[in-house]
Amino acid sequence: MGVSxxxxxxxxxxxxxxxxxxxxxxxxxxxxxxxxxxxxxVPPGDAGDSTRPPEYYDGTFNSLRELGLPKIDG
Structure with a gap:
């Protein structure tokens, strides 16, 4: 992934x-x-919003979870 x-x-x-x-x-x-x-x-990805592509945000969220960061529901 490049830098944006x-x-x-x-x-x-x-x-x-x-x-x-x-x-x-x-x-x-x-x-x-x-x-x-x-x-x-990490906001949820939204295919209808070009600033929040699901593959970028969902991938970031999943990577953080794999590192052991807990999800806070609220």
């Missing part, structure tokens, strides 16, 4: 290597700074 960023009303692929490294590191920093009470929200 949200711009305006759509996802854009990031092709510049330096920008890819920066974005990946930014997410890594955000995820490692939360020590207690962190919640990761």
């Amino acid at each position: 960023r949200f711009q305006g009303s759509r996802w854009c692929n990031v092709s510049n290597t330096e920008n890819k490294v920066y974005l990946k590191n930014a997410y890594r920093v955000l995820l490692t700074r939360a020590r207690q009470g962190m919640v990761i929200f």
Whole structure:
């Protein structure tokens, strides 16, 4: 899977290597700074919404679950 960023009303692929490294590191920093009470929200995929393709969001959700993150129903 490539690196994407949200711009305006759509996802854009990031092709510049330096920008890819920066974005990946930014997410890594955000995820490692939360020590207690962190919640990761992954919206459900929606085939009718081009910004939420099911194969992307559902795949992300399933990957996090496989890593052992619990699902919080609410």
